[in-house]
Amino acid sequence: xxxxxxxxxxxRGRPQIASDQQGSSxxxxxxxxxxxxxxxxxxGPRPIISQPTPTPxxxxxxxxxxxxxxxxxxxxxxxxxxxxxxxxxxxxxRxxxxxxxxxxxxxxxxxQDLMAGVQQVTEGLKTLDGGGGDTPLPLGRGAVRGxxxxxxxxxxxxxxxxxxxxxxxxxxxxQPVKLLANYFPITSYTNWCLYQYRVDYxxxxxxxxxxxxxxxxxxxxxxxxxxxGTMLFSGSRYDPPNFELTSTRRSDDQKIVIxxxxxxxxxxxxxxxIQVFNLLLRNCLRHLNLTLIGRNFYxxxxxxxxxxxxxxxxxxxxxTIGRYEDNILLCAxxxxxxxxxxxxxxxxxxxxxxxxxxxxxxxxxxxxIVGTTxxxxxxxxxxxxxxxxxxxxxxxxxxxxxxxKISYIQYYKEKYNLTIRGGRQPMLISKNKRSxxxxxxxxxxxxxxxxxxxxxGITDAMRNNFTLMKDMATxxxxxxxxxxxxxxxxxNRLLNTPKSVAELKNWNLxxxxxxxxxxxxxxxxxxxxxxxxxxxxxxxADWTKxxxxxxxxxxxxxxxxxxxxxxxxxxxxxxxxQSLAKAAQGMSFILxxxxxxxxxxxxxxxxxxxxxxxxxxxxxALILCVIPxxxxxxxxxxxxxxxxxxAVPSQVVLAKNVQKNNMSVCTKIAIQINCKLGGAPWLVTIxxxxxMIIGFDVCHDSQRKNxxxxxxxxxxxxxxxxxxxxxxxxxxxxxLSVHFATGVxxxxxxxxxxxxxxxxxxVVYRDGVGEGQISxxxxxxxxxLQTACEQVYGTTAVPFAFIIVTKRISTxxxxxxxxxxxxxxxxxxxDTVVTDPTK
Numbered sequence: 001x002x003x004x005x006x007x008x009x010x011x012r013g014r015p016q017i018a019s020d021q022q023g024s025s026x027x028x029x030x031x032x033x034x035x036x037x038x039x040x041x042x043x044g045p046r047p048i049i050s051q052p053t054p055t056p057x058x059x060x061x062x063x064x065x066x067x068x069x070x071x072x073x074x075x076x077x078x079x080x081x082x083x084x085x086x087x088x089x090x091x092x093x094r095x096x097x098x099x100x101x102x103x104x105x106x107x108x109x110x111x112q113d114l115m116a117g118v119q120q121v122t123e124g125l126k127t128l129d130g131g132g133g134d135t136p137l138p139l140g141r142g143a144v145r146g147x148x149x150x151x152x153x154x155x156x157x158x159x160x161x162x163x164x165x166x167x168x169x170x171x172x173x174x175q176p177v178k179l180l181a182n183y184f185p186i187t188s189y190t191n192w193c194l195y196q197y198r199v200d201y202x203x204x205x206x207x208x209x210x211x212x213x214x215x216x217x218x219x220x221x222x223x224x225x226x227x228x229g230t231m232l233f234s235g236s237r238y239d240p241p242n243f244e245l246t247s248t249r250r251s252d253d254q255k256i257v258i259x260x261x262x263x264x265x266x267x268x269x270x271x272x273x274i275q276v277f278n279l280l281l282r283n284c285l286r287h288l289n290l291t292l293i294g295r296n297f298y299x300x301x302x303x304x305x306x307x308x309x310x311x312x313x314x315x316x317x318x319x320t321i322g323r324y325e326d327n328i329l330l331c332a333x334x335x336x337x338x339x340x341x342x343x344x345x346x347x348x349x350x351x352x353x354x355x356x357x358x359x360x361x362x363x364x365x366x367x368x369i370v371g372t373t374x375x376x377x378x379x380x381x382x383x384x385x386x387x388x389x390x391x392x393x394x395x396x397x398x399x400x401x402x403x404x405k406i407s408y409i410q411y412y413k414e415k416y417n418l419t420i421r422g423g424r425q426p427m428l429i430s431k432n433k434r435s436x437x438x439x440x441x442x443x444x445x446x447x448x449x450x451x452x453x454x455x456x457g458i459t460d461a462m463r464n465n466f467t468l469m470k471d472m473a474t475x476x477x478x479x480x481x482x483x484x485x486x487x488x489x490x491x492n493r494l495l496n497t498p499k500s501v502a503e504l505k506n507w508n509l510x511x512x513x514x515x516x517x518x519x520x521x522x523x524x525x526x527x528x529x530x531x532x533x534x535x536x537x538x539x540x541a542d543w544t545k546x547x548x549x550x551x552x553x554x555x556x557x558x559x560x561x562x563x564x565x566x567x568x569x570x571x572x573x574x575x576x577x578q579s580l581a582k583a584a585q586g587m588s589f590i591l592x593x594x595x596x597x598x599x600x601x602x603x604x605x606x607x608x609x610x611x612x613x614x615x616x617x618x619x620x621a622l623i624l625c626v627i628p629x630x631x632x633x634x635x636x637x638x639x640x641x642x643x644x645x646x647a648v649p650s651q652v653v654l655a656k657n658v659q660k661n662n663m664s665v666c667t668k669i670a671i672q673i674n675c676k677l678g679g680a681p682w683l684v685t686i687x688x689x690x691x692m693i694i695g696f697d698v699c700h701d702s703q704r705k706n707x708x709x710x711x712x713x714x715x716x717x718x719x720x721x722x723x724x725x726x727x728x729x730x731x732x733x734x735x736l737s738v739h740f741a742t743g744v745x746x747x748x749x750x751x752x753x754x755x756x757x758x759x760x761x762x763v764v765y766r767d768g769v770g771e772g773q774i775s776x777x778x779x780x781x782x783x784x785l786q787t788a789c790e791q792v793y794g795t796t797a798v799p800f801a802f803i804i805v806t807k808r809i810s811t812x813x814x815x816x817x818x819x820x821x822x823x824x825x826x827x828x829x830x831d832t833v834v835t836d837p838t839k
Contacts, residue, residue: 159838168325170831174521179824180484180814181834183329183516184491186277186321189509194266194276197232202257203401205249214247214256221245224506226279232260233276277321277328280507285319287499293375294382296335304475309468312339313475317490318810325837329516332487333810336476338458344374344450345422362390369428374453378416382456383430383448392427394420394449408449422451464630480814480821488513518833520813522825529553529683531588541826547681548667551588554721556677558591558621562614564607565626567598569655573626576658576666583663584670589679591670594624602628602655604637611638615646622673624651626658649676680721689718690760692751696740698768706731712743716754724750737776741784748792758793762800769804777804 163169205211208229215227225234241262249256266272282297290297291314298316305312314337321330351365358364366388375382394412397405408427412418428448462468478486491513494500504511525536528543531551537543565573577594584591597614599606607625614620623642627634635652642650651673657665671681694714701707709729716722724747728739744762752758764785769777782802789798811834814821 168832169835171521171829174523174827174829177520177522177824177828178816179518179520179828179830180515180816180821181518181830182333182483182487182810182812182814183324183331183834184514185512185516186328186330187510187512189277189328189507194233194235194273195237195262196264196266196272197234197238198261198263199227199230199232200259200261202259203254205256210249210251214249214258215245217247218245218258226276226283228279231263233266233279238262274321274323274328277509280503280509281319281321281330284494284497284500284503285317287497287503288493290316291380293337293380294373296337298335298337306468306471309462309465309471310341311468311472312341313337313472314339315475320810323837324834325832329834330511331810332490333812334478334483334486338456338472339375340455340457342455344369344428344453344455345425347455348425348450368459373456374428374448375456376448377452377454378412378418383428383446383453385428385448386431387429388426389429389447390426392447393424394422394427394451395424396427398447408447412449412452418452420449420451422449425450428453460632480823483812484515484814484821487515515814516833518830520824520828520830520832523827523829525827526684529685531555537826539825543682544664544667547671548583548586552671552674553680553683554678555587555589556674556679558677560592560595560618560620561622561624562595562597562618562620563624563626564597564599564610564614565658566602566628566655567600569626569628569658570596570598572655572659572661576661579661579663579666580670583666584674587667587670587674587681589670589674591673595620602626602634604634607634607638608641611641611646615648620648622649622651622677624653624673626653626655628655630654649673651676680719683719683721686718686720688761690757691718692747692759692762693720694744694747694762694764696743696764696766696768710739710743712740712747714744714747714751716751722754737781737784740781741788744785745788745792748788759798762789762798764800764802765805766802767805767807769806771806774804777802 159169199211199215201211201214205214211229212227215222215232222232222238223234223236225232227233238260243260245258245260247256247258248254264272266276285297286292288297289299289301291300292298293314293316296316296318298314300314302315303312304315316335316337318333318335319330321328347368348365351361351368355361369385370387371385373382373384394408397407398411399405406414409420412420428450430446430448431444491511495504495511495513525538525541527534527536528546530546531553533546533550535543535546535550563573563577573596577596581591581593595618597610599610607627611623611625614623625638627638638650638652642648651669653669674681692714694712696710696712699709699711701709707729708731709727711725711727713723713725716724726743726746728743730739744764748758766777766781785800785802789800813824813828813830815824816822
């Protein structure tokens with residue numbers, strides 16, 4: 001905990017996942033990659049209750065007699081002779097945004113006192129950003145998933161002339177290296193001219209499988225087509241363009257009227273053309289007898305049982321087809337779904353066992369289940385739990401579409417032949433994201449029975465279980481050779497399954513089973529500078545040995561510091577303090593002997609009491625706390641006390657790391673202590689003077705779902721060893737972009753206070769942005785940053801670069817060698833073949 005880990009390059013070819021806990025095996029994060037370009041939408045099981053949009057804190061219970069009807073889907077009329085438009089789901093409406101008006105009060109204010117105008121600028125930015133027609137959404141990773149359509153056109157501005165030559169956007173520096181990537185080429189495809197139709201059902205039907213079955217009754221008339229539950233794509237143009245079909249629902253022999261309306265012609269090169277490719281791919285995957293869970297397919301016949309941990313690992317694949325630099329490629333990645341064998345009811349009973357001693361057991365249950373994802377046993381659908389309704393249980397009744405009432409017990413018995421035996425259990429509530437996306441006005445709440453919901457994923461307690469993570473890593477952390485073999489086997493399976501082959505042949509699609517080859521380039525290791533010497537991390541990007549033997553770039557002066565620890569750990573703490581001082585001395589950082597304060601126990605109240613006492617008596621430069629376990633509440637209380645109430649640098653170390661007394665761990669703790677006291681461990685020379693580098697990210701509170709935090713950090717000197725930082729909390733519905741621009745103004749003001757001048761250029765690294773939010777960042781955040789610079793710099797122009805960092809990707813690279821595929825070396829740059837041609 002609280003330790004710096006220089007990159008060792010152990011998992012090159014896939015992004016490293018940072019962890020604060022020692023002993024974590026780093027479970028493969030391939031479970032969740034970027035969302036496919038097209039994802040077939042699945043609606044959850046009945047019962048579904050339509051309600052007005054609830055507040056974030058609570059959800060309304062179903063009203064007796066409430067109808068389950070949905071608003072009709074209206075298609076906008078097309079004017080006669082109007083040019084063909086793209087598919088309606090591909091382009092979102094662009095909100096009106098007026099040109100920023102620079103406040104005369106700010107522009108005429110003296111430059112010496114920038115902070116005096118920060119508040120006025122902030123108000124101006126809020127007014128400026130409030131001109132849009134859309135309700136502002138909090139911007140962070142996943143914040144707008146399912147709520148706003150991707151505006152694909154706006155941010156894809158024309159590429160600069162320099163990238164349109166023979167070399168394109170490829171760089172020239174570095175050593176060329178041949179790589180393989182987890183992409184398969186689409187070797188041939190027809191230049192389709194597809195016709196798109198909207199399909200509606202009356203009465204409304206939610207289940208995708210039922211919709212497909214009803215439409216399939218007219219296959220002779222419709223011919224070959226692809227259908228995702230809403231849109232139908234056909235190579236033939238139907239005459240007339242709008243017509244109705246009548247089908248019989250087999251479950252109850254009810255007549256269903258299907259309305260088919262022509263909406264669009266999809267030409268080659270249209271984005272919707274790629275959407276059809278993905279729809280076709282998903283049809284092929286279904287022929288492989290894979291199970292769809294969420295957005296990915298998993299092999300239920302290859303389940304790995306971890307009986308000792310009551311877990312199942314479902315191997316599967318993430319797949320998506322996209323248009324890349326020179327070709328259309330299929331990206332495939334190994335995915336693993338962690339399925340727990342305990343149900344939500346088991347977790348409820350576990351919390352209820354302490355109901356006599358713990359009156360807050362229901363709060364504990366809610367905090368443990370809200371925000372998690374569960375899978376229903378009867379249809380393998382996944383749902384994110386948004387709330388728990390204590391006032392309803394399986395015996396409660398809800399209203400069907402025809403107005404009749406039925407209990408949940410009776411419904412599941414009739415619909416799925418399932419008997420609910422768990423007695424009284426509060427119902428789980430999940431917001432139906434598909435309904436939000438399609439209708440926008442109403443939220444459709446799905447009520448789920450805890451007994452029928454299986455827990456998915458792993459908890460923090462599981463992550464802290466070293467044995468469990470080690471056992472899982474055996475199957476989830478696979479080496480490059482095995483990964484390439486599994487990917488090739490997947491492609492061969494796709495090309496050798498008769499139904500899948502027939503599907504591809506019907507659409508004249510040919511897929512290669514060989515991984516894409518490309519030429520990348522490996523840059524030379526960057527020079528790292530200590531106080532006396534220069535070195536680099538080598539081919540492994542690991543400079544730990546050099547770091548231990550050389551003085552850090554700057555070292556803080558420590559006169560007095562304190563260690564707080566439970567008295568049963570004091571003997572180990574004394575030995576640990578000596579090792580810490582020895583590791584620090586090797587880096588020319590002098591740590592005197594600390595004052596060790598024993599405590600009766602390791603509870604949070606004991607830490608708070610002793611921290612207050614120590615601060616009042618001795619005013620130390622640093623307080624190091626040894627905590628018995630990685631409990632988040634103890635850590636949070638210590639940090640809150642020493643960051644907010646009493647601003648004193650602090651370091652928190654787990655008791656198990658103190659007992660191990662590992663010199664590598666001691667070295668990293670010494671480095672971090674030096675940084676917290678104002679020192680700098682090393683330096684990378686940046687030749688440009690006066691450059692401000694800004695980093696910005698978003699964090700969503702795991703407990704308070706409607707609260708998010710935007711954090712900004714910026715350098716304050718040319719050596720980039722001194723920083724300014726600020727954190728801005730905001731509630732759901734507040735636009736984070738305003739906070740971002742305000743933070744930049746504060747950083748510029750602080751920079752001028754320290755250096756007497758403003759930065760000559762600005763580089764922004766923006767993290768926490770999903771694919772669907774790039775357009776918003778381009779239209780809003782960049783514009784607000786420009787406005788903020790106008791306010792601060794006046795008529796003086798300042799160059800700035802805005803870089804969006806995306807870590808959650810499915811792309812993997814492999815370097816061929818005589819011994820088989822290996823991870824590429826650190827510093828490898830890929831700028832061709834598998835990159836986006838429009839960026």
